[in-house]
Amino acid sequence: DGGITQSPKYLFRKEGQNVTLSCEQNLNHDAMYWYRQDPGQGLRLIYYSQIVNDFQKGDIAEGYSVSREKKESFPLTVTSAQKNPTAFYLCASSIGETSDEQFFGPGTRLTVL
Amino acid sequence: DAKTTQPTSMDCAEGRAANLPCNHSTISGNEYVYWYRQIHSQGPQYIIHGLKNNETNEMASLIITEDRKSSTLILPHATLRDTAVYYCIVSGGLTGANSKLTFGKGITLSVRP
Numbered sequence: 001d002g003g004i005t006q007s008p009k010y011l012f013r014k015e016g017q018n019v020t021l022s023c024e025q026n027l028n029h030d031a032m033y034w035y036r037q038d039p040g041q042g043l044r045l046i047y048y049s050q051i052v053n054d055f056q057k058g059d060i061a062e063g064y065s066v067s068r069e070k071k072e073s074f075p076l077t078v079t080s081a082q083k084n085p086t087a088f089y090l091c092a093s094s095i096g097e098t099s100d101e102q103f104f105g106p107g108t109r110l111t112v113l
Numbered sequence: 114d115a116k117t118t119q120p121t122s123m124d125c126a127e128g129r130a131a132n133l134p135c136n137h138s139t140i141s142g143n144e145y146v147y148w149y150r151q152i153h154s155q156g157p158q159y160i161i162h163g164l165k166n167n168e169t170n171e172m173a174s175l176i177i178t179e180d181r182k183s184s185t186l187i188l189p190h191a192t193l194r195d196t197a198v199y200y201c202i203v204s205g206g207l208t209g210a211n212s213k214l215t216f217g218k219g220i221t222l223s224v225r226p
Binding site (some may be wrong): 004028032040041042043044048058062088089092100101102103104105107109 | 121135147150154155156157159162200204205213214215216217218219
């Protein structure tokens with residue numbers, strides 16, 4: 001089965017700790033994205049990557065970092081510099097240059113205690 | 114800078130057609146109209162997209178006005194499982210570097226029994 005997986009589904013962390021959210025896809029997609037969603041709001045783009053070893057900041061990149069060492073993987077680190085990290089985080093992928101159809105993972109709900 | 118305007122919510126009866134409107138009066142010639150939906154606490158799901166011709170797939174139909182300033186997503190026979198937030202998005206399309214979808218708040222569709 002092809003798709004995008006995110007783990008874990010629920011994540012709790014103490015204030016001041018960094019935490020890394022996993023995103024893996026086996027769709028052979030070039031492009032991958034990270035979004036954040038707050039209650040009752042739309043999605044906001046954090047980072048995106050069009051190709052391996054390259055990524056760009058989205059609209060709300062402050063306090064986050066990413067890496068793209070492999071085509072299949074695009075992990076997101078929420079650092080202690082992110083002032084309001086509690087949110088629903090969604091990862092997506094797309095073929096890249098020929099399509100804006102993005103395929104989304106199930107999401108990770110991060111709660112900072 | 115919102116590119117699309119949607120009502121906040123609407124409802125329809127199960128088995129009837131659901132017609133979801135979207136205004137995009139500032140759409141430019143090479144921009145596509147995309148529709149996604151998000152069922153509660155899940156990742157968004159692609160529905161359909163179009164440039165200027167009407168489009169239909171197994172999920173829905175997309176009707177775009179001749180001047181392209183508005184469109185309507187039609188779910189021909191709504192079911193309870195169609196209850197979700199529906200996002201209308203205008204995107205550059207087919208240009209990988211610009212594949213950044215901006216998700217607003219969308220319209221909440223409630224299908225009643």
